[in-house]
Amino acid sequence: MLAEQQAPVDPRDGGGRAWVERVEPIGAELGSGASAWERREGRAEKPTVQVATRQRFTFLFEVGPLGIAEGGTIYPTAEPFWEWSAVQHFEPGSPGYTTAEIISGEARVVPDALGAGFVVEGSALAAGDRIRFVYGAGEEGAFVDRYAERDATFFFSVDGDGDGYRRFIEGGPRFDIASRDARLLVAHGPAEHRPSETLSIRLAFVDHQGNRTDRLEDGLIPANARFEIGTLPGSTLDFGPPRVFAASSWQDGSTDLALGPVEGSGVLRLGVRGLGPLETFTAKLPPIVVREGARSLVWADLHGHTALSDGTGRPDDYFRYAREVARLDVVSLTDHDHWGIRPLALDSDAIRTVFDTTDGAEEAGRFVTIPGYEWTSWLHGHRHVLYFDAPGAEPRPEIFSAFDVTTDRPDELWDALRDRNALTFAHHSAGDPVAINWRFRPDRDLEPVTEVASVHGQSESMEMPVPVQGGIPGWFVIDTLRAGFRYGFIGSGDSHDGHPGLPQIAGGHGGLAGLFVDGLDRAAVKAALRRRQTFATNGIRPFLEVSIDGVPMGGTLPAGKDEHRLRIRYEATEEIERVELVRSGRVATLEPENPLSVDLERSIPALQPGEFHYVRIRQDDGGNAWSSPIFVGKSR
The missing domain is CATH 2.60.40.1930 (Macroglobulin (MG2) domain)
Incomplete structure (x- = not known):
């Protein structure tokens, strides 16, 4: 990726424009009432196709003003995420089969050896020459994204001089992907x-x-x-x-x-x-x-993606879904700094769109939106960065990229954020797609909580159901607590489907953060995270409060008592399977007296300096909730 950023750019790279000429449904979709769409003179609207259908797309590509040299290559590319068929020109009977023909000009375009592009032969292509590409030209057509979105883009990139380096054209053909009937x-x-x-x-x-x-x-x-x-x-x-x-x-x-x-x-x-x-x-x-x-529980999803990185949909629709469908109280959009078709960190217009849209979606006292992005290190793990200044405040949020040599380590990221009103959050920390490098101890001021549940599964304990894939023994959050780390727990979706708060509908797993706040604004949300008065779930929305000797979850107990009073209140979304008390890694199990509610107060033996205690609650339906740990004595 770094090499690509530093690659030589020929003026012909990325030259040209493309648009949709025709879209037609394939196979079973023909009987669904769907009809073909064709561009007509003066027709401004985009075509609309239905999610998870097979279609045949015809695109016209027009060569840019500097032309394309003989040996140059044009690459048609579908979105590489969420079940679009990959462009290929080897198998006419397989989905995604793509053809190309010159409709003006003297050159030829022939499939390249790798199966992804079309090489210019015979002569150079001149400015204004046109090529017709058919994506889904075979009998199987091409499969469309399973998630609805507006302005889905089909990409074209051009290596204008044949040196192996290419750039994407500006814009690209766009269309809307519509949902199916209500289920x-x-x-x-x-x-x-x-x-x-x-x-x-x-x-x-x-x-x-x-x-x-x-x-x-x-x-x-x-x-x-x-x-x-x-x-x-x-x-x-x-x-x-x-x-x-x-x-x-x-x-x-x-x-x-x-x-x-x-x-x-x-x-x-x-x-x-x-x-x-x-x-x-x-x-x-x-x-x-x-x-x-004085403090109320609110629901937050602080981690999700749109088509600006490796997700689906537009930022404005992401926030609308959070507010109008999932009814979240707090939400953040955290597109990757450098993962997707067009790296966000290199696109100042996209950065401005993300942060301006985030500010514009906030509703004072009702719906809190928090600017953010994901620091995407494939060496040290992924963290999302959130900014808590009021909407429109200066300085504006900034992307410190994991692909910038000055911020490509966690400690360098924290140094860059030291004077900013920001926090960081590690996630899928124990395994795939990349585990956190715990050798960089989380910054006490900037990383007070950690994400333990998301679409990837849970990273709290290898013994709990649905651990993150590729989980590394000794690398789960409970292992880091044993090593003396101190942070609270949250869940968040890490959604890529444009469905913050509800990714479990499609993916089976999710994550949410329960926050006890003094008010509904960015400052109050940050304060709750800083004092760790939070709990995590895998997408369910129960009520959970835990305290020891009156100290709420996330707090710190003084050492020296002979015993403590533990208080748990839990209101379940489905029947409770068990209540687990986790003391410094050891687990005691309680059977619930009431299938839907826990209101418990009991004595527990004295906790020693350096110990921690938290509660896990498991439901019959697979729902899980984790209270933030309560710690004892000063941290090491």
Whole structure:
């Protein structure tokens, strides 16, 4: 990658432009009502194709003003992520088969030996010469991304002088990828709610891959759709008999419902059932704790990607999904600094788009967006960097790249961030795609918590279910705690599907951070992370509070007591399998008395200086939650 950055650039490299001429469905898609799209004079709209279908794309490529030398190469390239068929010209009967023909000019273009490009032969290509490329030219067509997005790009790059170095053309053919029909109703409310205030919940429809959708099999979701909402078992607050609510407006398959004030304190558990044409759709809300309190639990996903690196979709749609579908309180977009078709760190316009879009998506007191990026070192592991200055504040967020020789080690990154209002977060730390180099001890000021669960699995303990692939014995977070490291726990999605807060719908695994905050703004979020008053989950949304002698999770106990009082409160999303007390790596198991709730206070033996204690809770459905450790005495 570094060699590519330093490669010589010929003025003809990256020259040219391309556009979509035709798109037609292939195979079974022909019977689905889909029809071909053709460019017409004056037609401005982009073509739209459906997720996870087979299509045949025809592109026109026009040579740039400096031409392309004989021996130069043009490379058509589909997005390399999320099940697009790779461009190939060896197997006509396989997906992604691609052809090219000159439609103006005297030269020829022939397939290269590697199967990815087309070489200019016979003579040079002159400015304005055109070539027709057909991607999916064989009977199998080409498979389309399984995740919906706007402005999906098909890329062309040009080696203009034949020296083996190429550059991507500016822009490229674009089209929209549409979701399928609704298969799932998701419902979320706040994690906490104040008594007597009006409770609102968010409903959203998604397809089989979690893509938001406003379509049913036989048409659009009715504008006046009705839902029955009632109390579920385990609720300590009575919502009364089931009531019917009608949606007043929809935003691409999502809506808010105001349910009215909730009286009293306790736990509210609600179920939702669609009526009429929606009668097959049901959902359970995560538990809502109703109480007065100085600090409230909010849900955060602090790690995810878009098409600006190796993910899907646009930054603005990423934040809309977080707010309108997943109903997150806090979210960050952390595209890779240098991993994807066009490295973010080298694209000042893209950097500006990311950080400006992040600021613009924030809603004061309701929805916190945190600017960030992922420091992507293939030697020392991946960390995301988050900035907590108020929207629009100076200095603006900056990308300190893992491919810059001045910040290509963790200690150099922390030095660069020392005077910035920022934090860093290690993730998938025990294994694939690359483990963290723990020889660089996490910075006490800049890395107070670590991500233990995401789409990659969990990195807390090799003994827990779904460990990260390629997990290295002795390299899990519990091993680093034994070695004297001190940090709190969070989960986050590391989503690449454009679905922050809900990547587990498509991927099976996810991650979320529960944060106890004094308010809903960037400063309050950072304060919660700094004091480690956080917990991690693998995508579920329970309520979890743990304290020892009144010291909340993430805190530090003084040494010298003969015994301690441990307090655990947990409100589950499904029945509890077991409660595990983790003391300095040793595990004690408790059987729950109540299948949905833990409200426990008990004595535990004295903890010695340097020890740590945290709680793991495992549910029957595979949901897991981890409290941040409570530490004893000064750190080593």
